[in-house]
Amino acid sequence: MGPVRLEAITWxxxxDLLAERLLDLEPADGSPWPRIAFDGAPAARPGDLAHRVCEALRVRGRSSLVVGAEGFLRPxxxxxxxxHRxxxxxxxxxxxxxALWREVFGPLEAGGDGRVLPDLWDPAADRATRSxxxxxxxxxxxxxxxxxxxRRWFPFDLSVHVLLSSGALRRCTPEDEHWTLPAFERYERETDPAxxxxxLVRADDPRHPAWSG
Structure with a gap:
């Protein structure tokens, strides 16, 4: 497989384009709730894109819920x-x-009730959020x-990976979090998220993203 062709785009x-694509997405397992992954290292800010798509869906009349995996950290x-490192x-x-399977994915299976817990644990306070x-x-x-x-075998119906090159990942990751970088190198080797x-969205220059969809 050759290199992926990426096209310049604005956020x-x-x-808008992702929201339009999601309007017609039908889960293969018969669930009435499409499940989308916005995957990326914290420095890639995949949550920003998830919230942007949520807003684009809202103006198109579709409900959505943004769930951050960081709300399901262990104590x-x-x-x-x-x-710590x-x-x-x-x-x-x-x-x-x-907890993610129990509180998020389970309720969104075919036959589920659609009742999702948006977060469970506040890592800063180290206590339950009680959301x-x-x-x-x-x-x-x-x-x-x-x-x-x-790499979790979660039942996503569509996945978006926000990619940073190794150099950009190191530049954009705070120095006190550089110890996590080997985990992302391993993830790239074992899972090949890109x-x-x-x-695929490349965000080495956050002002000028590029994508292939």
């Missing part, structure tokens, strides 16, 4: 059991995937953003 135009006592823990153990459940109407879309999403995602 506003990208949000610090579990997450940091092997230290353990790469293996970050890669495999920081996110409460069981209320949100009921997505049939046809409403769940837009999840976060890092390392495409090659497996349905939509």
């Amino acid at each position: 506003d135009r990208l949000g 610090a006592s579990v997450r940091l059991e092997y230290g 353990d790469v293996e823990s970050y890669y495999d153990g920081w996110y409460d995937t069981g 209320p459940y949100v009921r997505l109407p049939p046809g409403g879309l769940m837009l999840m953003h976060g890092p390392l999403l495409l 090659g497996t995602a349905d939509v």
Whole structure:
């Protein structure tokens, strides 16, 4: 497979085009709720794109809910059991995937009730958020953003990967988070998110993104 051709685009135009594509998306498993991944390292800011698409869907009359994976981090006592900078823990153990299946993906399966918990844990306060459940109407879309999403076997109906080159990732990641960079190198080797995602967005220069969809 040759290199992917990327076209220059603005963030506003990208949000509009993705929203238009999602209007016709039908889950293969018969669920009435399409589930979308916005995958990328924190420095790539995939959440910004998820919120942009949410707004573009809103003006088109479609309900959606943005869910940040960082709202499902494990408690610090579990997450940091092997230290604050353990790469293996970050890669495999920081996110409460069981809670994501139970509180987000399970309710959006065919036959589910659409009642989703938007977040569970506040990592800054290290306590439960106690957020209320949100009921997505049939046809409403769940837009999840976060890092390392495409290695979890979550049932996404469409995936968007926001890519940073290794140099840009290092430049854009705060120095005290550089210890996480080997996890993203491993993710690239093992999962190839740029090659497996349905939509690829390159954001090395955040003012001038490019995409292939």
